[in-house]
Amino acid sequence: MLKVCASIxxxxxxxxxxxxxxxxxxxxxxxxxxxxxAGMSAPTGxxxxxxxxxxxxxxxxxxxxxxxxxxxxxxxxxxRTFNLTSQRAFRARFERFLLASPTEEEESYAMLMDDVLxxxxxxxxxxxxxxxETWEMLFRAARFDTDGGNSTIVANQVFNxxxxxxxxxxxxxxQRELADMRRHQQTVVANRALMLEKLKEKKQRExxxxxxxxxxxxxxxxxxxxxxxxxxxxxxxxAKLIAMEGQAALTGxxxxxxxxxxxxAFLVQRRYQHAxxxxxxxxxxxxxxxxxxxxxxxxxxxFFPNTDMVFTVDMMAFVANEAITDVNKGVxxxxxxxxxxxxxIALERxxxxxxxxxxxxxxxxxxxxxxxxxxxxxxDMLEAVELAEAKDYNGVAQYAERIALIAKDFPKMRVLSSxxxxxxxxxxxxxxxxQYRNLGDIDKARAELRQAIDIWPSNPSIREFQQxxxxxxxxxxQGVQIFDDLYQRGGHRGIYDRxxxxxxxxxxxxxxxxxxxxxxxxxxxxxxxVAQSAEALKQGDPYVAWELLAEAAKFxxxxxxxxxxxxxxxxxxxxxxxxxxxxxxxxAEAQHAGSLAAFLAAQDIYPASRMCREGIERQSSAxxxxxxxxxxxxxx
Amino acid sequence: MPPxxxxxxxxxxxxxxxxxxxxxxxxxxxxxxxxDNFSDLEVLPTxxxxxxxxxxxxxxxxxxxxxxxQVKWEKGVGRIxxxxxxxxxxxxxxxxxxxxxxxxxxxxxxxxxxxIEAGGLIYVExxxxx
Numbered sequence: 001m002l003k004v005c006a007s008i009x010x011x012x013x014x015x016x017x018x019x020x021x022x023x024x025x026x027x028x029x030x031x032x033x034x035x036x037x038a039g040m041s042a043p044t045g046x047x048x049x050x051x052x053x054x055x056x057x058x059x060x061x062x063x064x065x066x067x068x069x070x071x072x073x074x075x076x077x078x079x080r081t082f083n084l085t086s087q088r089a090f091r092a093r094f095e096r097f098l099l100a101s102p103t104e105e106e107e108s109y110a111m112l113m114d115d116v117l118x119x120x121x122x123x124x125x126x127x128x129x130x131x132x133e134t135w136e137m138l139f140r141a142a143r144f145d146t147d148g149g150n151s152t153i154v155a156n157q158v159f160n161x162x163x164x165x166x167x168x169x170x171x172x173x174x175q176r177e178l179a180d181m182r183r184h185q186q187t188v189v190a191n192r193a194l195m196l197e198k199l200k201e202k203k204q205r206e207x208x209x210x211x212x213x214x215x216x217x218x219x220x221x222x223x224x225x226x227x228x229x230x231x232x233x234x235x236x237x238x239a240k241l242i243a244m245e246g247q248a249a250l251t252g253x254x255x256x257x258x259x260x261x262x263x264x265a266f267l268v269q270r271r272y273q274h275a276x277x278x279x280x281x282x283x284x285x286x287x288x289x290x291x292x293x294x295x296x297x298x299x300x301x302x303f304f305p306n307t308d309m310v311f312t313v314d315m316m317a318f319v320a321n322e323a324i325t326d327v328n329k330g331v332x333x334x335x336x337x338x339x340x341x342x343x344x345i346a347l348e349r350x351x352x353x354x355x356x357x358x359x360x361x362x363x364x365x366x367x368x369x370x371x372x373x374x375x376x377x378x379x380d381m382l383e384a385v386e387l388a389e390a391k392d393y394n395g396v397a398q399y400a401e402r403i404a405l406i407a408k409d410f411p412k413m414r415v416l417s418s419x420x421x422x423x424x425x426x427x428x429x430x431x432x433x434x435q436y437r438n439l440g441d442i443d444k445a446r447a448e449l450r451q452a453i454d455i456w457p458s459n460p461s462i463r464e465f466q467q468x469x470x471x472x473x474x475x476x477x478q479g480v481q482i483f484d485d486l487y488q489r490g491g492h493r494g495i496y497d498r499x500x501x502x503x504x505x506x507x508x509x510x511x512x513x514x515x516x517x518x519x520x521x522x523x524x525x526x527x528x529x530v531a532q533s534a535e536a537l538k539q540g541d542p543y544v545a546w547e548l549l550a551e552a553a554k555f556x557x558x559x560x561x562x563x564x565x566x567x568x569x570x571x572x573x574x575x576x577x578x579x580x581x582x583x584x585x586x587x588a589e590a591q592h593a594g595s596l597a598a599f600l601a602a603q604d605i606y607p608a609s610r611m612c613r614e615g616i617e618r619q620s621s622a623x624x625x626x627x628x629x630x631x632x633x634x635x636x
Numbered sequence: 637m638p639p640x641x642x643x644x645x646x647x648x649x650x651x652x653x654x655x656x657x658x659x660x661x662x663x664x665x666x667x668x669x670x671x672d673n674f675s676d677l678e679v680l681p682t683x684x685x686x687x688x689x690x691x692x693x694x695x696x697x698x699x700x701x702x703x704x705x706q707v708k709w710e711k712g713v714g715r716i717x718x719x720x721x722x723x724x725x726x727x728x729x730x731x732x733x734x735x736x737x738x739x740x741x742x743x744x745x746x747x748x749x750x751x752i753e754a755g756g757l758i759y760v761e762x763x764x765x766x
Contacts (some may be wrong), residue, residue: 373665586689586756593729594689594756600718601726603685620708620716620729623757627731629711 088588091382094354098375102364104352109144110361113273116141120280131284138277146361150274152264157259158281164255165285184374185234192230256286263316272320279317327357331365338370343407347374347381377406389526391457393419428454430465437469438500440507479505483512487519492556496523526552533565542572543606550580550611576605583615592623677749680758681727688755699748699758700766701728703740715740730758737763 013408118206119125135158141151259282266275337346350366350478357363384399397419404412429452436445452462488493499520506512524546529552536545546569552562570577583598596619603612680697701719704727709715714733717740721728730750737760739745740746748763 591689591755593731593753593758596729597686597689597726597756598718600729604726616707623729623731624708624713624716624756626708626755627757628710631713 030463056224064543067080093358094351095375097354097358097363097477098371098378100371101368103145106146106361106364109141109146110364112137112141112144113277113361117280118275119271120277120284126284131281135281146359148271148359150271153262154274154278157278158285161255161259161285182234185230185237189230189234214245239332259285260313263313267316267320269359270323272323272357273360275320276317279313279320282313323356324360324362326384327353327360327362330356331362334366335370338374341408343374343377344409346370346459347377347407350374350459372405377403380406391422391455393423393456394458400634422455423459426452426459429459430459430461434465434468437472438503440513460550468500472501480509480512484514487515490556492519492523493559493561495519498552522555523559525560526555530562530565533569537569541607542569543576545569546573547609547611576602576609579605580611580615583619587615587619590622592619592626595619596623638677646763679723680721680728680750682723682728684722685728685752685756686726689752692752692756693754694752696749696751696761699728699730699750701730701748702726702745703742706740719746728758730760732760732763 058107116134116137119130119137135155138151138155138158141147142149142155199531222371226255259278263275263278263282266278268271268378330349334350334353337343337349354363380399380403384403387399389397397416400410400412400415400419403410429448433445434451435450436442449462449465452459456462482498483502483506485493486498495516496519502516506516522630529548533545535549535550536548546566549562549566549569552559553566556562579602580597583595583602584594586598588593596616599612599619603609603616606612628630659746677698680692680699685692690711696702699719701720702722704718704720707716707718707729712734714731715737717732718727722745730748731753745766746763747766748760750758750760753759
């Protein structure tokens with residue numbers, strides 16, 4: 001009953017683990033207690049090999065550049081980290097680029113933007129008409145799909161700055177009027193104050209002459225009220241003037257901040273051309289003292305670490321120009337690598353260049369055919385990574401071959417070698433599981449099997465193991481009867497031939513299991529001796545071969561393969577065999593002298609015979625003992 | 637009646653011859669009677685003996701052979717030698733009792749008088765070099 005339970009348990013584990021590995025069973029379902037040891041085939045644990053392969057596959061098949069970090073969604077360029085978004089989103093944009101072909105419209109747009117930038121340069125005409133004309137060109141640029149409406153944003157920013165400047169001119173006029181009014185009011189208030197002072201002095205003189213007169217006359221009460229009113233008017237004018245001055249300053253700062261913010265935004269969005277255009281307009285609109293940055297210092301700081309310099313709009317333009325230069329160099333590097341059959345390098349550099357200059361027309365310098373091939377390579381590598389993660393080694397090997405055809409710099413042999421190693425490790429674990437199962441050590445068999453599945457879930461050997469286990473589980477209940485029958489009939493060879501089935505069936509049988517092991521060992525020894533005999537015969541030494549077979553016959557004289565070998569060999573050593581047989585027969589009849597004579601005769605045929613040497617020693621001793629007894633009797 | 641001739645006295649020479657003859661006959665008789673005469677014994681048929689030693693039990697044979705090796709020795713009992721018969725064939729085991737054998741060396745040739753004892757044992761009764 002225990003055996004049957006063990007069989008069913010192992011079978012259930014095999015099915016469960018396999019279904020886990022293939023994703024058919026819920027992950028949370030427990031599969032029995034985990035074994036303490038990982039097993040003898042891989043002391044470091046099955047996942048070691050698996051992880052090693054995965055790391056290798058990740059390195060070999062990762063088409064991304066080192067500067068791209070999809071885990072954190074960032075792209076590092078000159079110390080600056082861009083938001084890369086998710087890998088899936090980037091992949092979509094990148095594949096769209098690889099599938100796209102350059103159009104005439106894009107070329108026109110590139111020329112227009114170059115023209116705009118050229119017009120904004122310091123060396124060119126910077127008259128109001130020229131600037132206005134350049135500003136109008138932005139609306140033409142905005143009509144291109146490639147522009148994405150960013151030129152309109154630039155134009156609006158510039159227009160806004162112009163409007164604010166106009167408003168500030170109107171405000172300056174009003175301020176002047178208010179200042180005039182304030183001066184007049186100050187005069188009025190000052191005259192009133194002088195008159196009030198004189199009247200106070202007069203009143204004091206009269207009060208000395210006349211005591212206790214009515215203090216509340218009408219003039220005394222009305223005169224200070226008018227003064228206060230005039231003072232209030234002056235205060236209001238002052239307040240208006242201050243408010244207007246503050247508003248003008250605020251409006252100016254607001255315009256400046258808006259433009260600076262937009263330049264930073266363009267830079268962060270990798271719209272370098274628009275950042276340059278807006279910088280150009282900014283430098284035209286604001287005087288030199290206003291070039292210092294109020295916003296975006298943090299962004300610029302990442303481009304220029306460890307510096308104490310004052311950040312200006314020019315520095316933003318510098319960074320944008322650097323990026324454009326890098327994109328151009330990147331495109332050249334991609335084309336060069338591709339031309340030199342370094343497709344993997346070309347793909348890596350293209351991704352960096354693409355991300356940095358995604359909105360740059362310079363990327364159109366990459367030919368369409370090259371894009372298509374790199375797209376194939378990119379897709380194949382991504383697919384291979386997924387296969388590697390799924391541990392489909394056959395699929396990985398297939399893709400490695402395919403990629404190697406496209407990219408000559410792909411490390412195919414390294415991948416194939418790792419695949420083979422992983423497969424071998426899994427096979428070894430299955431083999432160890434079979435051995436443990438046959439020995440009846442179910443726990444270790446289970447651990448080895450789990451390890452084999454961890455390394456290579458789709459290993460065909462696992463299915464074979466499963467089928468064998470099923471068969472053994474079925475045969476387990478019949479094993480006892482079969483063993484008893486064969487053992488009673490002396491059918492050791494039959495037991496040996498069924499050793500796997502019987503080993504599984506008798507795993508928990510304390511009586512039969514030792515007998516089974518003994519028979520297996522016995523027949524194994526016979527097989528070994530028969531094999532050695534065959535080898536000796538091949539080397540032209542039939543007498544040695546015969547002696548080996550004779551040795552094997554001691555274990556089981558009825559063993560069929562051994563007797564067959566003896567029958568085949570007997571004619572070649574007939575004379576020797578005749579003497580040996582005679583010697584053994586006479587020895588059995590206690591005819592020691594006759595037996596000794598036969599052994600000596602056999603030894604004459606094959607002097608190195610171990611059987612003869614031992615026989616002579618045995619028979620001579622027996623004979624001498626017999627003679628000794630006879631001599632003692634005679635003396636008595 | 638003729639007178640009787642007096643009997644002639646016997647000559648001493650004839651007496652001497654008679655004694656000589658008598659001694660010779662005695663010597664022959666003695667030598668044959670002691671059993672040390674190997675020439676009148678059959679040579680052991682080794683081939684037949686090898687096939688069935690039991691058929692030769694009780695017989696006495698002469699064996700001319702060279703000592704090949706000493707298989708076993710026991711003090712007070714004797715030694716078992718493997719000898720190579722002059723007539724050919726494979727080596728034979730012979731037992732030489734202590735009282736028969738003296739100094740026996742490998743490679744020496746001996747003419748042996750042997751009796752086939754129980755179990756096919758070749759029991760050497762006497763031997764001499766040749």
